[in-house]
Ligand SMILES: CC(C)(COP(=O)(O)OP(=O)(O)OC[C@H]1O[C@@H](n2cnc3c(N)ncnc32)[C@H](O)[C@@H]1OP(=O)(O)O)[C@@H](O)C(=O)NCCC(=O)NCCS
C-alpha cells in the first residue's frame with residue numbers, strides 16, 4: 101500500500117494540528133500515541149485534563165506529551181460561543197443554546213477548526229456519522245466550488261489487478277441518502293479529485309447502476325445517465341462513463357462485451373454509487389468479504405477538513421485518517 105506511505109510522508113512533512121474529540125475511546129488514545137510517535141501530526145485530545153492521562157495509563161498508554169483541552173475551561177470558550185451564535189442565529193440558535201452546544205466535544209472541535217485554532221478534526225469511532233457531520237455541515241460548510249459534501253473511501257483490495265492495482269475510490273458511502281443527478285455528478289467529480297490528490301492516480305470514473313448503457317429502463321437508471329452527462333460537462337477532459345453494472349465497470353472482458361468502445365468500461369478505478377444504500381453496503385461488503393482495507397469516510401467538498409470514521413474502526417484506521425486529514429489540511433492552507 102504505497103499510497104498510504106506517501107500520504108504519511110506528506111502528513112509528516114506538514115505537521116498539522118489535528119483534534120480528536122473522542123478521548124473516551126481507547127482506540128483513539130492508542131492511535132493518538134502512534135500518531136505522535138510516528139510524527140504524523142500534532143494531536144490535541146478533548147477530555148478532562150486531570151482524568152485522561154490517568155485513564156490512559158491504566159491502559160498502558162502514555163499521554164504525558166500530548167495536549168489535552170477541556171471545553172468548559174478553555175480560554176476561547178466565550179469567543180467560540182459568540183461566533184457560533186453569530187453563524188447560526190438566523191437559523192434560530194440562541195446564545196444560551198450556542199453555549200450548550202459547545203459542551204459537546206464534536207461542536208467544540210469543529211469550532212476550533214472553523215476558527216483556525218486546529219487544522220482538522222477526526223471523529224466517529226463512537227459517534228454516528230450524522231452526529232459528526234451535523235456540526236461540520238452547519239459551521240464549516242462546503243468548499244465554495246461545491247454545493248454538496250460527500251463521503252468517499254479509499255479501498256485497497258489485496259492481490260487484485262483491477263482498478264489501480266487493487267486501489268479504488270468509492271463514493272458516496274456516507275452522506276447523501278438519495279442524491280439527485282446534479283448532486284450525483286458532483287459526488288463523482290469530488291471522487292475524481294480524491295483519486296488525484298490522495299490516492300495519486302488519474303481517475304477513470306464509472307457511475308454504477310443495475311443497468312449497463314440502456315440494458316434496463318427505470319427512473320433510477322435515468323438519474324445515473326443524467327449524472328454522467330453533467331459530470332462530463334463539469335470535467336470534459338476526464339474519463340467518465342456509465343451507467344454501468346459493477347462487472348461492466350471493473351472486468352475488461354465484460355466491459356468489452358456490454359459497453360464496447362467505452363474508455364471506462366472494464367477499467368474503472370473510481371466507482372460512484374447511485375445512492376447511499378448501495379454505497380454504504382457496497383464498501384462494507386468489499387471490506388469484510390474481500391478483506392479490503394477501507395479508509396474513510398473521507399469527507400469531500402468540505403471547506404476545511406473534518407473526517408468521519410466507522411464505529412467498527414481500529415486504531416490503525418484512526419492513524420490513517422489523521423494522516424489523510426493532515427494532507428487535506430495542508431492543501432487547504434493558502435500561502
Ligand atoms: C448528513 C446528515 C446528517 C444531514 O442531516 P440533517 O442534520 O438532518 O441535516 P439538515 O437537512 O437539517 O441540514 C443541516 C445543515 O447541513 C446542510 N447539509 C445537509 N446535507 C448536506 C450535504 N450533503 N452537503 C452540504 N451541506 C449539507 C444543510 O444545508 C443544513 O445547513 P443549514 O442548517 O446551514 O441550513 C444526513 O443527511 C444523514 O444522516 N446522512 C446519512 C448519514 C449516515 O447515516 N451515513 C451512513 C453511515 S456512514
Ligand SMILES: CC(=O)OP(=O)(O)O
Nearest residue numbers: 274397409410411412
Ligand atoms: C461509515 C459508516 O458506515 O460508519 P458506521 O459504521 O459508524 O455507521
